[in-house]
Amino acid sequence: MAGRVDALYFLLLGVSIFFALLIAGLIVYYAIKYRRRTADEIGARIHGGMALEVTWSVVPLLITMVFFVWGASVYFAMARPPEDTLNIYVVAKQWMWKFQHLDGQREINELHVPVGRNVKLIATSEDVIHDFFVPAFRTKVDVIPGRYVSAWFHATKPGRYQIFCAEYCGTRHSGMTGQVVVMEPTEYQTWLSGGAPEGSLASAGEKLFQDLACITCHRGDAQGRGPVLQGLFGKIVELQGGGTVFADEAYIRESILMPGAKITAGFQPIMPAFQGLISEEQLLQLIEYVKSLQAQPQNTNK
Amino acid sequence: MTPTVLLPLRHYLNDGYGVKSWLLTRDHKRIALLYLAAVTFFFFVGGAFAVVIRLELATPAGDLVSDETYNKLFTMHGVMMVFFFLIPVIPSVLGNFLVPIMIGAKDLAFPKLNLFSWYIYMLGGLFTLYALVAGGVDTGWTFYAPFSTVSSTTNVIPTALGIFITGFSSILTGLNFIVTIHRMRAPGLTWFRLPLFIWSTYATSLINVLGTPVIAITVLLVAAERLFHFGFFDPTVGGDPVLFQHLFWFYSHPAVYIMVLPAMGVISELVAAGCRKPVFGYHFVAFASLAIAVLGFLVWGHHMFVAGESVYAAMIFSILSFLVAIPSAVKVFNWTATMYKGAVSWETPMLYAYGFIGLFTIGGLTGLFLATIAVDVHVTDTYFVIAHFHYIMVGGTIMGYLGGLHFWWPKISGRLYNEALAKVSAFIIFIGFNLTFFPQFVLGYLGMPRRYHAYPPDFQVLNVLSSAGASILGVGYLIPMVYLMWSLRYGPLAGANPWGAAGLEWTTTSPPPTENFAETPVVDSEPYQYPARVEEYFG
Numbered sequence: 118m119a120g121r122v123d124a125l126y127f128l129l130l131g132v133s134i135f136f137a138l139l140i141a142g143l144i145v146y147y148a149i150k151y152r153r154r155t156a157d158e159i160g161a162r163i164h165g166g167m168a169l170e171v172t173w174s175v176v177p178l179l180i181t182m183v184f185f186v187w188g189a190s191v192y193f194a195m196a197r198p199p200e201d202t203l204n205i206y207v208v209a210k211q212w213m214w215k216f217q218h219l220d221g222q223r224e225i226n227e228l229h230v231p232v233g234r235n236v237k238l239i240a241t242s243e244d245v246i247h248d249f250f251v252p253a254f255r256t257k258v259d260v261i262p263g264r265y266v267s268a269w270f271h272a273t274k275p276g277r278y279q280i281f282c283a284e285y286c287g288t289r290h291s292g293m294t295g296q297v298v299v300m301e302p303t304e305y306q307t308w309l310s311g312g313a314p315e316g317s318l319a320s321a322g323e324k325l326f327q328d329l330a331c332i333t334c335h336r337g338d339a340q341g342r343g344p345v346l347q348g349l350f351g352k353i354v355e356l357q358g359g360g361t362v363f364a365d366e367a368y369i370r371e372s373i374l375m376p377g378a379k380i381t382a383g384f385q386p387i388m389p390a391f392q393g394l395i396s397e398e399q400l401l402q403l404i405e406y407v408k409s410l411q412a413q414p415q416n417t418n419k
Numbered sequence: 420m421t422p423t424v425l426l427p428l429r430h431y432l433n434d435g436y437g438v439k440s441w442l443l444t445r446d447h448k449r450i451a452l453l454y455l456a457a458v459t460f461f462f463f464v465g466g467a468f469a470v471v472i473r474l475e476l477a478t479p480a481g482d483l484v485s486d487e488t489y490n491k492l493f494t495m496h497g498v499m500m501v502f503f504f505l506i507p508v509i510p511s512v513l514g515n516f517l518v519p520i521m522i523g524a525k526d527l528a529f530p531k532l533n534l535f536s537w538y539i540y541m542l543g544g545l546f547t548l549y550a551l552v553a554g555g556v557d558t559g560w561t562f563y564a565p566f567s568t569v570s571s572t573t574n575v576i577p578t579a580l581g582i583f584i585t586g587f588s589s590i591l592t593g594l595n596f597i598v599t600i601h602r603m604r605a606p607g608l609t610w611f612r613l614p615l616f617i618w619s620t621y622a623t624s625l626i627n628v629l630g631t632p633v634i635a636i637t638v639l640l641v642a643a644e645r646l647f648h649f650g651f652f653d654p655t656v657g658g659d660p661v662l663f664q665h666l667f668w669f670y671s672h673p674a675v676y677i678m679v680l681p682a683m684g685v686i687s688e689l690v691a692a693g694c695r696k697p698v699f700g701y702h703f704v705a706f707a708s709l710a711i712a713v714l715g716f717l718v719w720g721h722h723m724f725v726a727g728e729s730v731y732a733a734m735i736f737s738i739l740s741f742l743v744a745i746p747s748a749v750k751v752f753n754w755t756a757t758m759y760k761g762a763v764s765w766e767t768p769m770l771y772a773y774g775f776i777g778l779f780t781i782g783g784l785t786g787l788f789l790a791t792i793a794v795d796v797h798v799t800d801t802y803f804v805i806a807h808f809h810y811i812m813v814g815g816t817i818m819g820y821l822g823g824l825h826f827w828w829p830k831i832s833g834r835l836y837n838e839a840l841a842k843v844s845a846f847i848i849f850i851g852f853n854l855t856f857f858p859q860f861v862l863g864y865l866g867m868p869r870r871y872h873a874y875p876p877d878f879q880v881l882n883v884l885s886s887a888g889a890s891i892l893g894v895g896y897l898i899p900m901v902y903l904m905w906s907l908r909y910g911p912l913a914g915a916n917p918w919g920a921a922g923l924e925w926t927t928t929s930p931p932p933t934e935n936f937a938e939t940p941v942v943d944s945e946p947y948q949y950p951a952r953v954e955e956y957f958g
Contacts, residue, residue: 121793122793122794122796122797125791125793125794126788126794126797126864129787129788129791129794132784132787133781133784133785133787133788136780136784137777137780137781137784140751140755140776140777140780141777141780143755143758144755144758144773144776144777147755147758147759147761147763148758148763148765148773151694151758151759151760151761151762151763152763152765153695153762153763153764153765154762156919157919158695158762159695159696159762159949160694160695160696160760160761160762160763160949161696161760161761162696162697162948162949163696163697163699163759163760164697164699164700164701165699165700165701165702165703165753165756166699166700169700169752169756170700170703170749170753173748173749173752174745174748174749177744177745177748178742178745181741181742181744181745181787181790182738182741184741184787184790184791185737185738185741185790185791187791187793188737188790188791188792188793188794188795189733189734189737189792189793191792191793192724192730192733192734192792192793192796193730195793195796196730211570244565244569244570245563245565245566245569245570245660246563246565246566246660246726248725248800250800250866250868252797252865252866253866255796255797256796257725257796257797257799257800258725259725259726259727261654261660261661261726261727262565262654262655262660263654263655263659263660264654264727266727279866279875281866281868281871282868283799283800283801283868283869284563284800285490285559285561285563285566285869285870286566287490287557287566287570287571288486288487288490288557289486290486290490290870290871290872291481291486291868291870291871291872291873291874292486292873375657392655393655
């Protein structure tokens with residue numbers, strides 16, 4: 118991706134240098150050639166020329182449309198992560214980056230990833246808007262409280278790469294930095310096995326699911342007072358009063374924090390709201406648990 | 420042989436003396452000078468913050484001031500410069516002085532309202548100065564929520580009120596100009612005989628009247644959320660932080676055109692007078708101003724390409740942003756073409772015009788980088804953006820303003836300034852400006868984020884260059900203060916038309932009488948008609 122962005126950048130740079138030199142050259146040339154020689158000299162009475170006006174409107178228009186199409190298509194690729202991504206959750210807060218691997222490892226201000234893999238970050242903020250920026254990868258995304266945003270990158274060389282917070286977030290904004298550590302796959306495996314005391318994110322979510330008594334209503338056998346969650350993720354959910362919603366991370370988040378916002382068809386709005394009661398990390402564990410449920414065999418789609 | 424020049428017996432500067440004659444004046448020319456004093460004050464306050472910022476950034480460690488202080492410095496620099504200098508400067512100073520004279524009127528349509536606008540501006544300024552003295556504010560001039568509404572513990576509300584109040588000054592001045600330009604043109608002065616400065620002032624006034632209410636509402640919502648915890652922007656109480664950005668940029672992107680359109684109008688006048696020929700493609704330049712004013716309202720979303728905007732919305736804002744570049748390019752090409760076969764001057768105002776065209780071109784071209792979504796993702800919120808908008812606002816607006824101030828100074832004061840010093844300082848400003856801001860493009864591409872108090876040592880060389888440039892630029896801005904003040908008392912008398920320029924303002928005395936013209940002028944031709952009028956000036 119960095120290569121594609123840079124190709125476009127340098128084309129823009131080339132075109133800009135051409136036009137800047139053209140204008141500057143003409144100004145200097147005219148200023149010298151037509152300099153006022155006597156105090157009462159008058160310029161030629163030229164009012165304009167349609168052909169020139171059309172040319173210098175249409176040619177820049179065409180050039181900019183090339184930039185538009187090219188820039189939009191590269192952006193399209195940036196905005197759509199490939200299928201086979203290694204997913205990592207990011208929680209930003211004043212003034213640190215917290216990373217949460219699916220296998221359970223947590224890191225602060227340091228993110229270990231394997232070389233040659235598509236890595237997708239799913240990020241949110243605990244307080245104000247931050248921005249996850251890795252200049253070397255040309256990756257930048259605002260991390261906004263109350264929603265999940267995503268970005269992806271594909272590191273091609275092992276090494277350490279600077280992370281900056283690029284959205285002003287208060288007193289120690291310029292200290293909210295970190296590093297992406299890109300490792301060879303084998304080293305990465307060693308690092309992964311190095312420590313995840315609490316087990317995987319999904320298993321932590323499962324425990325929480327029981328502790329918070331979610332399980333009493335959201336049962337796997339369609340007999341509970343809440344919707345069955347097995348196989349929910351990635352499906353279209355029909356809502357009370359018509360309409361549908363795509364069950365992604367944002368939907369699950371909203372349904373936990375503010376369950377009254379969207380009621381699944383056939384159910385009563387009886388679930389308590391968890392807004393302010395659970396942390397962003399716990400939310401991520403629950404979401405990851407719900408996501409893990411779809412692989413289980415007792416899928417009861419009636 | 421130079422004919423003896425005499426100061427007119429009666430002019431607006433000797434029509435009454437004393438503080439009261441100024442503070443209660445309804446003369447648009449005196450009000451322009453009240454604004455001149457006020458904006459100059461705010462410019463140097465804002466500039467002082469910039470000096471400390473550049474000193475701090477001369478070293479990678481944040482060792483000169485604390486991070487909290489640094490955040491307040493760039494916030495107050497932005498607030499002062501944007502809301503109290505760049506937005507009002509050209510309309511309030513040059514516009515107030517020139518609009519009635521250029522259209523052959525005695526004053527603006529609503530002279531008392533005009534004075535009231537100045538008092539509103541000063542009241543807003545006082546609120547903001549209070550916020551500063553009371554400890555400052557640290558949200559950045561962009562006031563992004565929810566930081567500004569729930570997180571910051573500084574003086575957000577007084578600053579927001581200052582901006583809210585000052586906005587009414589912009590609205591009322593815009594309204595005054597619109598009515599004046601519609602209703603008070605001299606006999607024979609049809610729309611297409613108007614000087615291009617009037618066209619661009621008109622376009623700017625439209626944006627002021629239509630856009631300013633939105634920023635007023637936005638800052639009120641911020642204050643309300645801070646005080647009463649309404650859930651407008653704070654997601655924990657059901658708000659949407661991105662909504663703030665839509666509201667903020669819906670005004671603040673057009674505000675860029677409020678800053679630069681008047682400067683474009685000034686440049687059209689400087690180029691015409693500097694080449695002593697009509698502006699090439701008058702109609703295209705005039706309509707380009709209106710096109711910029713209209714399209715400028717439709718591109719705000721390009722500030723939010725990385726802020727969770729949908730892919731399709733981003734594409735629409737991208738293509739519209741490219742479209743708004745076209746009328747700007749048309750203007751640059753037309754000014755350049757105006758020089759062809761002109762009698763091209765090397766006097767100070769024209770030096771500023773050259774500077775403006777060059778810097779505005781670089782500012783405009785780097786805008787294309789930011790309109791190209793994929794590239795914007797990398798360079799947005801970095802020093803690339805800082806460099807880009809300083810090229811437009813400082814390289815554009817301030818160069819235009821200083822060029823205009825030098826061009827019309829003999830009309831305003833009746834006296835000439837020291838031309839050699841003026842040329843030297845124009846040159847110093849141009850060099851200092853480029854040394855300050857060009858390295859920042861490179862810094863941004865390399866990844867240095869904006870609003871950083873401390874930075875990795877790799878970025879130091881470019882930052883030192885930038886800080887060195889800023890010190891040169893600062894000197895460049897101080898010199899004109901000195902020789903312009905000096906000229907008020909000791910400068911040689913200018914006479915009605917020292918430049919041999921066309922335009923109604925040059926047909927009246929310097930300084931003009933309070934009622935501008937001894938008798939109402941009658942216009943019978945298009946603007947910038949040099950050969951036809953040559954007899955009047957040099958016969």
